Amino acid sequence: MRYSGLRVIKEALTGHKGWKPHWRDPEPKKHYDIVIIGGGGHGLATAYYLAKKYGEKNIAVIEKGWIGGGNVGRNTTIIRSNYLLEGNGPFYELSLKLWEGLEQDFNYNAMVSQRGILNLVHSDAQRDAARRRGNAMILNGSDAELLDQDGVRALYPFLNFDNQRFPIKGGLLHRRGGTVRHDAVAWGYARGADSRGVDIIQNCEVTGFKIEDGKCLGIETSRGFIGATKVGCAVAGSSGRLMAKANMRLPIESHVLQAFVSEGLKPVMPGVITYGAGHFYCSQSDKGGLVFGGDLDGYNSYAQRGSLPVVEDVIESGISLIPALGRVRMLRGWGGVMDMSMDGSPFIDKTHIEGLYFNGGWCYGGFKATPASGLCFAHLLSTDTPHEVAKAYRLDRFMSGHMIDEKGQGAQPNLH
Numbered sequence: 001m002r003y004s005g006l007r008v009i010k011e012a013l014t015g016h017k018g019w020k021p022h023w024r025d026p027e028p029k030k031h032y033d034i035v036i037i038g039g040g041g042h043g044l045a046t047a048y049y050l051a052k053k054y055g056e057k058n059i060a061v062i063e064k065g066w067i068g069g070g071n072v073g074r075n076t077t078i079i080r081s082n083y084l085l086e087g088n089g090p091f092y093e094l095s096l097k098l099w100e101g102l103e104q105d106f107n108y109n110a111m112v113s114q115r116g117i118l119n120l121v122h123s124d125a126q127r128d129a130a131r132r133r134g135n136a137m138i139l140n141g142s143d144a145e146l147l148d149q150d151g152v153r154a155l156y157p158f159l160n161f162d163n164q165r166f167p168i169k170g171g172l173l174h175r176r177g178g179t180v181r182h183d184a185v186a187w188g189y190a191r192g193a194d195s196r197g198v199d200i201i202q203n204c205e206v207t208g209f210k211i212e213d214g215k216c217l218g219i220e221t222s223r224g225f226i227g228a229t230k231v232g233c234a235v236a237g238s239s240g241r242l243m244a245k246a247n248m249r250l251p252i253e254s255h256v257l258q259a260f261v262s263e264g265l266k267p268v269m270p271g272v273i274t275y276g277a278g279h280f281y282c283s284q285s286d287k288g289g290l291v292f293g294g295d296l297d298g299y300n301s302y303a304q305r306g307s308l309p310v311v312e313d314v315i316e317s318g319i320s321l322i323p324a325l326g327r328v329r330m331l332r333g334w335g336g337v338m339d340m341s342m343d344g345s346p347f348i349d350k351t352h353i354e355g356l357y358f359n360g361g362w363c364y365g366g367f368k369a370t371p372a373s374g375l376c377f378a379h380l381l382s383t384d385t386p387h388e389v390a391k392a393y394r395l396d397r398f399m400s401g402h403m404i405d406e407k408g409q410g411a412q413p414n415l416h
């Protein structure tokens with residue numbers, strides 16, 4: 001069923017009896033050409049592009065819970081193309097371009113809102129770094145504007161500009177960045193994939209791989225064995241646990257990241273802002289809640305909930321930047337499990353096992369990557385060659401010394 005204004009009118013006049021479920025609930029087949037493990041944003045986008053762009057048939061997405069229950073439905077919804085390094089810039093720019101046409105492409109309202117992202121700077125050295133990043137962004141085809149304090153004040157007059165310790169000296173504005181309704185992305189890709197024949201199998205946990213003579217022949221699941229010619233893994237925070245079942249140890253640690261939302265307020269925050277003197281970022285949802293987050297919890301965990309010290313730390317940062325936040329009530333907070341890699345950058349690669357492919361290491365920034373990750377993983381699965389913009393995302397880059405460390409943090413995933 002295609003969605004359109006005319007369809008809404010027709011359904012309104014006929015008692016809304018014609019709407020159909022977004023996707024089917026099929027029984028798993030005995031064998032698929034391609035099986036994707038993980039029904040998050042990346043897994044569903046991969047299946048969608050495999051079917052739509054690469055003309056693959058006989059595909060399944062296997063999800064242990066329900067569509068949208070993982071990080072794709074838990075993140076702070078920020079999308080941007082403001083990366084500095086060569087391996088990342090073109091990839092994230094492709095992703096942002098795909099976001100720009102996504103709703104027309106998959107015929108679903110994902111509420112893509114390019115409301116702009118402003119990274120605040122608080123020192124001369126930070127301004128230099130922002131200028132360098134802005135130049136790299138422009139060279140990669142993205143957009144960037146360096147604002148002085150008056151420029152920031154015109155957009156966000158309520159910030160604490162003259163905080164003696166961390167005065168706001170300006171900011172790097174990326175106008176094409178913004179937010180997207182996160183779970184609608186999962187639903188849109190799921191619907192688009194299902195309508196092209198992809199089987200989306202929920203409540204089906206992958207418990208192992210069948211590997212013989214260095215070749216992956218399929219997966220063991222809570223609903224029985226499923227044979228597959230190729231298996232692609234895209235399970236985000238569960239990457240380490242899943243790949244251990246194929247006897248692989250990844251350069252990835254799992255960490256918790258929390259997010260928070262306030263009570264609904266009248267429109268106050270026009271775009272997304274990030275604090276340069278602490279870890280705090282904030283936007284306002286269309287329902288009015290301020291959506292914000294900060295640092296990782298800093299210890300390894302598979303629990304989808306966080307601890308109180310980080311709540312305090314995030315709120316402290318928020319209030320030092322926006323004193324008026326002290327009057328706002330927090331509605332709720334939640335956590336998601338991040339697949340933090342050792343250089344803060346992702347992987348889209350074949351493994352040493354024939355027929356087994358891996359997509360992961362998205363850290364706390366994989367939501368914005370969803371369209372390009374799906375497209376590039378589909379490209380790899382279908383053609384057995386890496387996509388041009390994802391060539392750097394190799395599993396062996398730590399052996400060859402080609403790390404992509406945007407933050408200069410070294411092998412400390414909890415600090416990225």
Ligand SMILES: Cc1cc2nc3c(=O)[nH]c(=O)nc-3n(C[C@H](O)[C@H](O)[C@H](O)COP(=O)(O)OP(=O)(O)OC[C@H]3O[C@@H](n4cnc5c(N)ncnc54)[C@H](O)[C@@H]3O)c2cc1C
Pocket residue numbers: 037038039040041042043062063064065066068069070071072073074075076077078079204205206207234235236237238242257258259293334335336337338362363364365366367368369
């Ligand atoms: C609080 C928070 C805020 C964030 N904010 C942002 C942001 O603002 N911008 C941004 O770009 N990124 C952000 N991220 C990161 C982003 O959400 C993730 O990097 C991205 O969603 C991960 O990819 P995914 O959507 O495929 O993951 P998921 O949605 O987690 O999908 C993985 C799926 O695999 C399934 N799975 C796991 N194990 C198995 C198994 N054995 N068998 C079958 N299925 C399995 C899981 O159930 C899950 O549904 C944030 C993350 C969190 C937690």
